[in-house]
Amino acid sequence: MSPFTTLNGTPPLVIAHRGASGYLPEHTLEAYVRAAELGADYIEPDLVATRDGVLIARHEPNLTGTTDVAAHPEFATRKKTVQVDGRAEEGWFAADFTLAEIRMLRAVQARAERPQAFNGRFMIPTLAEILALRERLARETGREIGVYPETKHPSWHAERGLPLETRLVALLQEYGLDRPDAPVFIQSFETANLKALGALTPVKKVLLIDGDTVTPDGRVVSGRPYDFVLSGDARRFADLMTPEGLAEIRRFADAIGPWKAYIVPALKTPSGPDTLLAPTSLVGDAHAAGLMVHPFTFRNEASGLAADYHGDARAEYRLFYSLGVDGVFSDFSDTAVAARDELFSAAGPR
Template sequence: MRISLKATGLVLACAAALAGCGGGGGKPLLTLDGAKPLVIAHRGASGYLPEETLEAYAKAIDLGADCIEPDLISTKDGVLIARHDPNLAYSTDVASHPEFANRKRVDWNVDGELQTGWFAHDFTLAEIKTLGAIATDVERPQQYNGQFKVVTFQEIIDLAKSRSVGGRVISVYPETKNPTYHRQLGLPLEDKLIAQLTAAGWNRKDAPVFVQSFEPSSLKYMKSKGLQTKIVQLIDADDYDFKTGGLSYAPPYDRPYDWTLAGDKRLFSDMVTPAGLAEIKTYADGIGPWKPYIVPIKGEFDANGKMKDLNGDGKVDLQDGRTQPPTSLIADAHKAGLFVHPYTFRNEKRRLAFDYAGNPQAEYLQFYRLGVDGVFSDFTDTALAARDAYLREMGY
């Protein structure tokens, strides 16, 4: 069923950004609320600047993003900062700081995965502020490495508020990252997140906020503690299975880590069934699935069982996979009253299936036409250009 918008309150989200698709004689959009899909700046304008920095978020806003998305982890002194990984070696220049050499950890367990590096819980905010952010993708600009600092969640809130002017509303889309891990460290994320949203005047259903997590227990806890914002269940997998067109499931990307610790044998794939979606609806407003849950990718194999190199570049990867007929996930989620925000859309050719011919806009257009309610994108401008093309197609 397509539930009442008054019941969900979703029509109030990103109100300024979503306005304007209701008239003009265009065809009805297939989104849950009938509004144009959101463009969510994944870690900011991370295709252009080191991710999850104030500069990356500001650039995403300048490019026209509807929402800015930070992953939240904790410092030693309990401050929420925006980093995708607790391991600072992945996205900062901490390795080049001799004063922190003795804090390097070897085989440190993060959600069942052994990692070596420097971890945020060993650093105060003041110490982390001495580090410089670096690009995490070698194909992206490297000249800004070390120039920009790690940003706090409060600084992101302040930025979104300061840039919400002239009728434009910038939403924030925070994720509790590795919440069980942080709880085990004695640095739980959830209560601090709720407190900061409440202090900002944003702990309400129509606030420009979406709170997301891969761990259901984190979302359920926040809801039980009075979180009123829109809540999003993220849905992951390990990798593409090019033989079947499905997905593979291997730890730590087989199931939410809180399920692993609880002995729950279900996989992320169980979340996208009608029963799984109905369960999600009891505590969340939407889902954030990995893209191939919506558009599967499959390879072509020769008589010897070897995947064909369709683009002739001498290697076999995603660029040699063909898109398959879309699944029913969007329709199923909408029937359950859940919006759908798939991740992550990127411009690099190596991240695009064969059918898109190296054109990232072709991928966006397919998903927009299928009725997604928003997209997580590293390249805000590309996502917006494709959305504009889609809206023109629909008569707006």
């Protein structure tokens, strides 16, 4: 009998969130290689489109925080304020650059508390390059390393004549990954996007569930999927985390990717770290609906850990693994793997 209480009884996946982003600038080939070396099961590229329709890996269409674009005087006039999902953002946007121009940029570490020594060294990769890398890493490591792409702001891209779905599926087909058992999960914060993808590809799909804060009684306050905003659906992400909402999600997705406070709420305190509240029933409810659960985002820095973990990032993983999550999005794949190995060793063979 498996020691894991995941949906299928398999070990929870370690998903390298933006690659080994705790160590290297995110969404670079070097960060994905490092993640595989650290034992990640899946590498995660966030996808945005260039002006000429090429899918590249960036966390947001806005390039300002993750590249050195501001240091390029030739692009100074490209800086603008743009509405992204109803919010004004100032910066430089991938949709205004050709791939040739993107090739002139280099990645930088987005978090000030993380190593900055690699800033300006690594290129911005295309999805095609990432899929070729995945193939090579799987061959070299002898492990089935998967890819977990996110379609970023799909409605926003569609409004600009740069739909992400067909471009993504075409590349999956090119690399032999367009099949139900492929080591692929496509994720999105929008339901309409996943439904459209359902008509295009049989690979596994994940609805991401965002949240903002936690109330004293443990409820997550959340925003709305942007396709709900566009269609006039008043429901929020939190409204989908009921048994009825999960059953609805199961009709077009195979998993949910919730903010981890939906599973273990953490209450903000005025003068110190968050404190944990009792776990919710979400993992069990999702499993009952036939959905896997992949919460985000796990980080090592003490500033991101609740007081209950006493600075031990592995303690957070062990708690979530023990609750039966099917995978975790982690900036530090080695820590996630170590905690999983510890839990398995402690459980022993069954």
